[in-house]
Amino acid sequence: MAQKEIEVILMRQLASYLAMPVILVDAEGNLAYYNEPAEALLGRRFDEVGEMPKEVWSTAFGQSEEDGSRIPPESVPLMVALHEHQPVHRILRITGLDGVSRRIEVTAFPLEGQGGRHLGAVSIFWGVEKQ
Amino acid sequence: MKITLWGTRGSLASAGPETVRYGGNTSCVEVRGNDGTILVLDAGTGIRRLGTAIEPEVARVDILLTHLHMDHLQGLGFFDPLHRPDLEVHIWGPPSTTLDLRARLARYLSPPLFPVLLRELPSHPVLHDVPPRRFEVGGFKISADLVCHPGPTVGYRISEGPVSMTYLPDHEPALGVWKFPLDPEWTSGFALAAGADLLIHDAQFTDAEYLTHVGWGHSSIQQATEFATGTGVKRLIPFHHDPSHGDEMLDRLLKGARKSSALPFELLPGTEGTTFRL
Numbered sequence: 035m036a037q038k039e040i041e042v043i044l045m046r047q048l049a050s051y052l053a054m055p056v057i058l059v060d061a062e063g064n065l066a067y068y069n070e071p072a073e074a075l076l077g078r079r080f081d082e083v084g085e086m087p088k089e090v091w092s093t094a095f096g097q098s099e100e101d102g103s104r105i106p107p108e109s110v111p112l113m114v115a116l117h118e119h120q121p122v123h124r125i126l127r128i129t130g131l132d133g134v135s136r137r138i139e140v141t142a143f144p145l146e147g148q149g150g151r152h153l154g155a156v157s158i159f160w161g162v163e164k165q
Numbered sequence: 166m167k168i169t170l171w172g173t174r175g176s177l178a179s180a181g182p183e184t185v186r187y188g189g190n191t192s193c194v195e196v197r198g199n200d201g202t203i204l205v206l207d208a209g210t211g212i213r214r215l216g217t218a219i220e221p222e223v224a225r226v227d228i229l230l231t232h233l234h235m236d237h238l239q240g241l242g243f244f245d246p247l248h249r250p251d252l253e254v255h256i257w258g259p260p261s262t263t264l265d266l267r268a269r270l271a272r273y274l275s276p277p278l279f280p281v282l283l284r285e286l287p288s289h290p291v292l293h294d295v296p297p298r299r300f301e302v303g304g305f306k307i308s309a310d311l312v313c314h315p316g317p318t319v320g321y322r323i324s325e326g327p328v329s330m331t332y333l334p335d336h337e338p339a340l341g342v343w344k345f346p347l348d349p350e351w352t353s354g355f356a357l358a359a360g361a362d363l364l365i366h367d368a369q370f371t372d373a374e375y376l377t378h379v380g381w382g383h384s385s386i387q388q389a390t391e392f393a394t395g396t397g398v399k400r401l402i403p404f405h406h407d408p409s410h411g412d413e414m415l416d417r418l419l420k421g422a423r424k425s426s427a428l429p430f431e432l433l434p435g436t437e438g439t440t441f442r443l
Contacts, residue, residue, distance in 0.1 A: 037349060037356040040311040046351065047341030148262045148317065149297050 055159040063088035077130025096129040111142035116155040169195040172211020173435040175405030183411035188437020191236040202303025212240035230258030232318035254290040259317040313353035314382035328443040330363040346395040358396040368403030
């Protein structure tokens with residue numbers, strides 16, 4: 035595989051030090067990394083799942099509206115930030131690989147590099163409330 | 166390809182009896198191609214002496230800046246060829262996210278830091294924001310990529326036919342990495358260096374010094390050797406010596422690096438004035 039862009043490498047390094055959950059996707063929308071606080075939310079250690087194609091992770095972690103209706107993969111905050119190059123903030127529910135549904139508040143933002151390079155997107159989560 | 170080290174010191178020019186063998190001039194490396202193409206890597210204080218070695222018949226010089234910290238830029242105004250109106254000079258370097266290379270360079274080449282304005286230089290250098298892709302100068306194929314160092318900083322890989330050299334004078338690939346070197350995909354500078362015939366790499370600190378300088382954008386000599394091992398280069402030149410490291414200390418560091426493990430590459434001293442042929 036090709037080497038990641040330096041901004042993506044540095045973003046992963048920063049995320050690994052942060053105490054809030056962070057998920058990072060690359061320019062194609064593939065899951066590149068999530069940190070330890072996110073592991074608690076997503077129900078499995080990143081070391082166990084590793085990098086995942088977007089078709090896999092976007093359905094593996096079920097995301098739904100607060101009323102339970104499913105959010106299509108292309109409309110989850112990370113994908114909107116990635117494809118529309120703008121930040122997104124919303125409240126939703128996510129079901130981790132442990133089968134637990136949690137109510138979370140999400141901010142997703144695109145990673146834009148100099149020279150007009152679209153590098154990926156990042157989500158941070160907080161206000162985690164277990165059902 | 167002929168490579169000459171005109172300045173190997175990092176951070177600050179450090180002339181004196183304790184640095185007389187490895188040299189005290191800051192980063193500057195000349196790369197000459199078989200077709201006569203001349204590349205100048207960085208414009209530290211070493212570029213002044215290089216300027217005196219550029220023959221009158223040379224028609225073009227390309228200066229490739231990795232970044233605009235002073236130790237990589239301070240010699241630019243003293244590079245004699247810039248004052249030759251008959252010479253074609255191209256300067257390549259990274260833009261910031263908001264300023265192009267011309268605007269960034271003009272901050273140095275203007276009063277009060279320097280008496281001559283960039284636009285007043287007789288050679289009227291052509292400025293290029295380094296493209297995030299391959300480009301060609303004469304017979305050289307050049308790849309530039311952003312690397313881990315504070316502020317916009319690129320490394321270069323320069324190829325001529327089957328041989329290649331990589332220049333990463335200011336580079337901290339170990340920053341924040343809990344297990345260095347991590348896998349190639351997640352290691353800064355890996356693609357630039359992979360399999361190169363020669364790697365010139367930051368080795369400013371000892372391991373002990375690195376612990377108190379994490380995030381400053383530099384490597385220890387041990388990290389440089391690990392990076393060289395991981396990338397599979399054939400030769401490593403430790404570079405960007407700390408101003409406080411005199412000749413005897415650099416001798417000890419090199420000796421220690423050679424002894425610490427069986428190195429799968431040739432470790433060459435980063436001595437000012439040395440020439441290598443690939």
